[in-house]
Amino acid sequence: MTDQLVVGAGYIGRALAAALVERGDSVTLATRSGTVVPGARALVVDASDVDALAAAAEGAATIFLVTGPSQYHRWPELWPPMFRAAVEAARRSGARLVLMGNLYGYGEGSPMPMTETTPQHPTEPKGRVRTDGWELALSAAKRGEIQVVEVRASDYFGPGAGKTSQLGSAFFGPLIAGKTARVFGSPDAAHSWCYLPDIVATLLAAADYRGPWGRAWHVPAAEPLSRTELAARVNALTGKRGSLARLSSALLRVLGVFVPFIRAANDSDYQFTAPFVVDAAETERLLGVAATPWDESLPAVVASYRDLAVAGPPATGARR
Structure with a gap:
């Protein structure tokens, strides 16, 4: 049984925790409120608390960071501490880090369709804070301190x-x-719209991938x-x-x-x-996932x- 840490219990976090439980993993669901998903262990953790998150990650194979501030205007204030805590928790515990991301970092004027290798050039604050978080994690990976990938989805529905x-x-x-x-x-x-079960499937496939990490994946969309x-x-x-x-x-x-x-x-x-x-052809080919x-x-x-x-x-x- 593989230990997994899911940080966040929004629509994606709850569905991901349930999918990990269903496949037989031992799941800890870390949230501010102690949200319960059947079969998972509920743990009250502030995602920006480095020591608490690192302690929660001990023994975990993967940290799935699938939380995020609901207050759009406070992203530049609230996201950086969570990124720093997740990177440090991965470094201390040795767990792989899977970030749930979006397409904001590509910015206005990006060529369409956006692919996994489209350069990031954010044009507004939310995109900049997401790009900065990814660069922080990627820098740690390049130093050999952690293994990290980011799964990027367009707007979800489900x-x-x-x-x-x-x-x-x-x-x-x-x-x-x-x-x-x-x-x-x-x-x-x-x-492009991403179906919630397809987001979960891509997160699972990205975590299980045995090829090179330190890259972005795109959730396939119909x-x-x-x-x-x-x-x-x-x-x-x-x-x-x-x-x-x-x-x-x-x-x-x-x-x-x-x-x-x-x-x-x-x-x-x-x-x-x-x-x-969004284009997810490379993700589909390498991870074996497809849009519903x-x-x-x-x-x-x-x-x-x-x-x-x-x-x-x-x-x-x-x-x-």
């Missing part, structure tokens, strides 16, 4: 994803009800679709006539002056105003939101 996902409850919920979903950016821009195209497919599945409306860019800019979270989101609006497409086709993923996601609508909100004090 059963039960909440309002913070561009393809979450704020998108699917209104459409399934035959109402209007309001979207950030252009609804007609082609975009063919790029705009949200207009996705809404049409949802309508075809539900028999409804849901529609999309674009949030006013001018209003968002004004709100961004007063609301830091909106201002931080506006900094990366380029991802939704023009095609934003839309005709499999979309019906499953639509069904999950229908089930949530029927069940209603959780009782007071219940946890999702």
